[in-house]
Amino acid sequence: MSPVVSTDNALLEVEDLRVAFAVGGREVRAVDGVTYKVEAGRTLAIIGESGSGKTVGCRAIMGLLPTGTEISGSARLRGTELIGLSDGQLRKHRGSEMAMVFQDPARSLNPTMRVGKQITEAITTHRKVSKSDARDQAIELLRLVRIPAPERRFHEYPHQLSGGMRQRVVIAMALACRPKLLIADEATTALDVTTQAQIMELLLELQQELDMALIFISHDLGLAASYADEVVVMYAGKIVEQAPAKRLFGAGGTVKMRYTRALLDAIPHLERPAHTDLPVVTGRPPDPTMLPVGCSFAPRCPSAADDCTAKAPALTEHAPGHRWACWHPCENGGTA
Amino acid sequence: MTAPVNNTAPADDQAPAGYTGDARTGKKPLLSARDLVQEFIAREAGGARGGVVQAVSGVSFDIMPGETLGIVGETGSGKSTLARAVLQAPRPKSGSVVFRDMELTRLHGRALLHARRDMQFVWQDPFGSLDPKWQVRSIVEEPLAAHSVGTRASRHKRAEELLDLVGLDPARYAKRHPREMSGGQAQRVAIARAVALEPSLLICDEAVSSLDVLIQAQVLNLFERLRRELNLSYLFIAHDLALVKQVSDRVAVMYLGKFCEVGPGESVYRQPLHPYTKALLDSIPSTEPGAARTTATLRGEPPSPVNPPSGCRFRTRCPRAADRCASEVPEPRELAPGHLVACHFPLTGPAPAESAATVVSGTGVSAPGVSGMPSTAKVQG
Helix, strand or coil: CCCCCCCCCEEEEEEEEEEEEEECCEEEEEEEEEEEEEECCCEEEEECCCCCCHHHHHHHHHCCCCCCCEEEEEEEECCEECCCCCHHHHHHHECCCEEEECCCHHHHCCCCCCHHHHHHHHHHHHCCCCHHHHHHHHHHHHHHCCCCCHHHHCCCCHHHCCHHHHHHHHHHHHCCCCCCEEEEECCCCCCCHHHHHHHHHHHHHHHHHHCCEEEEEECCHHHHHHHCCEEEEEECCEEEEEEEHHHHCCCCCCCCCHHHHHHHHCCCCCCCCCCCCCCCCCCCCCCCCCCCCCCCCHHHCCCCCHHHHHCCCCCEEEECCEEECCCCCCHHHHCC | CCCCCCCCCCCCCCCCCCCCCCHHHCCCCCEEEEEEEEEEEEECHHHCEEEEEEEEEEEEEEECCCCEEEEECCCCCCHHHHHHHHHCCCCCCEEEEEECCEEHHHCCHHHHHHHHCCEEEECCCHHHHCCCCCCHHHHHHHHHHHCCCCCHHHHHHHHHHHHHHCCCCHHHHCCCCHHHCCHHHHHHHHHHHHHCCCCCEEEEECCCCCCCHHHHHHHHHHHHHHHHHHCCEEEEEECCHHHHHHHCCEEEEEECCEEEEEEEHHHHHHCCCCHHHHHHHHHCCCCCCCHHHHCCCCCCCCCCCCCCCCCCCCCCCCCCCCHHHHHCCCCCEEEECCEEECCCCCCCCCCCHHHHHHCCCCCCCCCCCCCCCHHHCCCCC
């Protein structure tokens, strides 16, 4: 164990995490000073568009970024510093203490291996168990993720399973060593709404059963509102708003950052009459090699003023537990 | 959904009530599909015949000029197969597709190519549907060249106009390759190509599903603008009911190759009649914190279309299923103006006695338009 032991009960503490790549000789600051923590049994949603750095940040914690990536800052899992560990040292934590589930279950699974074999492999990699014990544990895991007839499924290939079932298998593999932290990276994006609801329910149930911390990465604020305790909204590598879900959404929700508001407004809502235009922000996220001096959302922001382009607002705690980075935050949650 | 009266009804006859947006005005539908059936032979290891996949089993619908019909369903419900059957690629096994007074199922060769000119497609993945080696300008020009529209110079100019129409600056983007664009921009190119020949019908198969929410909103607004400016009709397919409702006049809910509910979007949302529609509505993540946790979601997965359940195909997952559902195929009934449901025990009526214990009261919808948020009613699976 590392001598540094955290003082509070946070399971994962990420502090000023920075990730930079060199692309064509230019520096891309994919993650630019991100700080958050997650407690056991709690759910954190990291929300943002493609390229906002939400995935890169989590991959940095898992040590899954290519060599040559500059990572600085700190990420402590139960007091153990993960940033700077060698691949061999990280491998002890990865899989056994923290695990990740990716978007496309078809690509996370080996198409030429029976699913049972893939799960037993995940078990035997980290634990010395006999072949038959590993098999029993794998079937138990399939049962844990609510796969019907696990003994039969154990012998099937990924292509014989539906998308939802495959994702369950991937989750079973991730849970093989009962990790304390599970990161789900767009784990339900490729699935139908009904299957998505089933998988999210499953993740939350498993989280309670195994007392895990769950981080889920998504572009869908609706998911965050429905399933998360705490929400982090990222834009161009930075956290722009961070608050408990209860504070942001629902009746009396107080969304402050204009970008969060835009994400929320752009969701097609059943209450909205057909053929009405959705409120949109124009443009797209800035080129990560040429970030603006001021607020990175200013070029797309409907209420940007001169001070927004001159100086970037810092992420500050303006209300208990609620941080935002905006010079001109929404009044009354910004609902029109 | 099979035609309620007679399953060999010629398409140019008076359409059955509810299929058309506005049957009473006597206007002719732009597209009229009747009893479309599409089946594929499933192969087992070694190529042995493994059964027949009943992908689309007797679906009928009309699309009026300027109307948008949305089709919503899960993966494997046959919604994409249905769209392709309309396009005759591949041809449906049986049924009729009448598009602008032409029976497409009987057209061949050049005649079919010519008829398809007015019916264009936008697919889910723009990078898969755009040739990576072509410049954007050539991609948008291609349909014009294929149908020999105008001269080379006029096509060039038209391509620039089209790029402008979909919100891409031709000076900046005309010479790019799809790889050099974001997903949203590439999808705009696909849309520019689709509207190049001024079609009257645009078939969108999960056209915005792979886009980020802000870009998705931009593209949805673009569809809406093109609908107004070019008087387009849409067949809009997606798995997200909220998204479909946003763009559609009428919504059809598809399950395992059949329509289980068709009706005006607002009516389907306010007063879902089919238990499956209700389940779909309940699955949409709400922006109310923790709302989803109180809602029981649909259990299980759709059965295999190789051997669909007898009677009602939804009965294996339905909280209201009774003996009758296994023995008798529910025929579509019009329970509200233009609102059809194929269910023995639609949500307006009481649950069947056999399974009443598993259904919490509150699923029955009291009065039209006041059923409130879908998450307030609770179905136990």
